[in-house]
Amino acid sequence: xxxxxxxxxxxxxxxxxxxxxxxxxxxxxxxxxxxxxxxxxxxxxxxxxxxxxxxxxxxxxxxxxxxxxxxxxxxxxxxxxxxxxxxxxxxxxxxxxxxxxxxxxxxxxxxxxxxxxxxxxxxxxxxxxxxxxxxxxxxxxxxxxxxxxxxxxxxxxxxxxxxxxxxxxxxx
Amino acid sequence: xxxxxxxxxxxxxxxxxxxxxxxxxxxxxxxxxxxxxxxxxxxxxxxxxxxxxxxxxxxxxxxxxxxxxxxxxxxxxxxxxxxxxxxxxxxxxxxxxxxxxxxxxxxxxxxxxxxxxxxxxxxxxxxxxxxxxxxxxxxxxxxxxxxxxxxxxxxxxxxxxxxxxxxxxxxx
Numbered sequence: 001x002x003x004x005x006x007x008x009x010x011x012x013x014x015x016x017x018x019x020x021x022x023x024x025x026x027x028x029x030x031x032x033x034x035x036x037x038x039x040x041x042x043x044x045x046x047x048x049x050x051x052x053x054x055x056x057x058x059x060x061x062x063x064x065x066x067x068x069x070x071x072x073x074x075x076x077x078x079x080x081x082x083x084x085x086x087x088x089x090x091x092x093x094x095x096x097x098x099x100x101x102x103x104x105x106x107x108x109x110x111x112x113x114x115x116x117x118x119x120x121x122x123x124x125x126x127x128x129x130x131x132x133x134x135x136x137x138x139x140x141x142x143x144x145x146x147x148x149x150x151x152x153x154x155x156x157x158x159x160x161x162x163x164x165x166x167x168x169x170x171x172x
Numbered sequence: 173x174x175x176x177x178x179x180x181x182x183x184x185x186x187x188x189x190x191x192x193x194x195x196x197x198x199x200x201x202x203x204x205x206x207x208x209x210x211x212x213x214x215x216x217x218x219x220x221x222x223x224x225x226x227x228x229x230x231x232x233x234x235x236x237x238x239x240x241x242x243x244x245x246x247x248x249x250x251x252x253x254x255x256x257x258x259x260x261x262x263x264x265x266x267x268x269x270x271x272x273x274x275x276x277x278x279x280x281x282x283x284x285x286x287x288x289x290x291x292x293x294x295x296x297x298x299x300x301x302x303x304x305x306x307x308x309x310x311x312x313x314x315x316x317x318x319x320x321x322x323x324x325x326x327x328x329x330x331x332x333x334x335x336x337x338x339x340x341x342x343x344x
Contacts, residue, residue: 003339011189015323016181020196021189024221025342027199028192031220032341048203049196056224098341131342150330151187156322164320167175169204169270170197170303 001129002034002098007148008123008132012106012139015153022101022135023049029131030056034098039088041081041104041136042067047172059097061087068111081113085122092126099131106136109143116140123147173301174206174270179320180295180304184278184311187325194273194307195221201303202228206270211260213253213276213308214239219344231269233259240283253285257294264298271303278308281315288312295319 009025011018026036038053040062053060063084066072085108092100108114119134123146126132134143144150166172181197183190198208210225212234225232235256238244257280264272280286291306295318298304306315316322338344 003342005336007336007342009188013326015325016321017183017189017193017196017323017325020200021193021325022196023199024189024192024194024196027195027224028220028344029341031223032344034220034341048200048206051203052199052228056227144328148330148336149188150328151189152326152328153187153189153193154185154324154326156316156324158320158322164177164179169201169206170175170179172200172204 001095001127003129003131006098006126006129006131008134008146010106010139010143010147010150011133011135011153012137012150013152013154014137015155017153018135018137019103022103022133025133026058026099026101027056029099030058035096036099036101037061037091037097038101038103039063039084039091041084041108043103048169063087064108068107068113078113081108085114085118089122092122092130092132095127098129099133101133101135104136105134106139106143109140110138116142119143120146173267173299175301175303178270178298178301178303180306180318182278182311182315182319182322183305183307183325184309184322185324185326186309187327189325190307190309191275194275194305197305198230198271198273199228201271202230207268208271208273209233209263209269210273210275211235211256211263213256213280215275220341235259236280240279240285250285253280257286257290261294264294264302264304267299270301271305273305273307276308277306278311278315281312282310288314291315292318
């Protein structure tokens with residue numbers, strides 16, 4: 001492993017910048033020769049970051065493409081998120097990566113689509129040199145307590161923002 | 173310009189993730205074909221993100237490499253920050269870029285190394301299609317009020333974090 005000690009970072013809160021910070025971290029790590037894997041939950045295809053990831057040879061794996069917010073059946077969401085978690089475990093324990101990002105996993109935890117104890121257990125058992133990043137709003141208290149470094153992205157409300165959503169290259 | 177309407181985003185606060193979110197945004201924008209320029213204040217060389225930027229053909233320009241915290245002389249800091257701001261103006265007005273990141277400019281504003289009115293004026297006059305991102309802790313109130321989208325990165329204190337600093341690939 002290339003890191004002496006890998007930490008557990010959490011990016012949560014209702015503000016912009018959680019996933020983007022994780023991707024920035026992936027880019028930085030990759031620039032320094034660390035091996036990076038990104039495991040996405042609830043993300044569709046075609047985002048700018050995934051396009052660039054290919055160029056940078058970053059591994060991206062996506063699970064459970066339908067966001068709970070948009071309705072998906074709970075049984076199916078549970079099954080697909082569980083597949084993502086199982087894959088995450090395998091990836092983390094493989095020691096093939098220095099930085100592993102579990103993008104939006106906090107949403108899966110918040111909505112009880114996966115078991116929090118499984119994630120806490122994974123954090124406990126991860127190889128020492130693996131840096132883990134968990135993103136998504138609504139990180140459960142136990143995750144926050146267990147992580148080494150937690151940032152809450154807090155949106156400072158602003159009227160001018162309203163009505164502007166989903167611009168290609170900025171929001172996705 | 174490729175964006176119909178470019179906004180002004182601010183990432184501030186004492187938590188981790190401000191610069192990394194801006195870089196993640198640069199990566200995403202680049203993946204979608206937007207033209208990106210990054211103007212850094214107070215940053216040394218050799219960061220992972222700058223190494224990757226070269227691969228991605230992102231333009232990076234650095235000004236005032238000594239951080240005020242490490243004690244450069246004020247006159248010199250002012251001069252170098254002003255050069256950065258002048259360069260930023262030229263870059264923004266050139267219409268050659270869709271996304272322009274002014275990394276750590278909030279620090280220059282907080283420490284009065286540049287004139288806030290010049291920055292407010294620049295925000296007012298920027299071409300409509302330019303998205304601007306300002307990062308750094310201590311964003312002045314007037315900047316926050318003027319921006320369209322402000323995220324405060326709030327550090328949630330955590331004892332395990334102490335004593336771990338500056339890991340290559342993670343912090344730089």
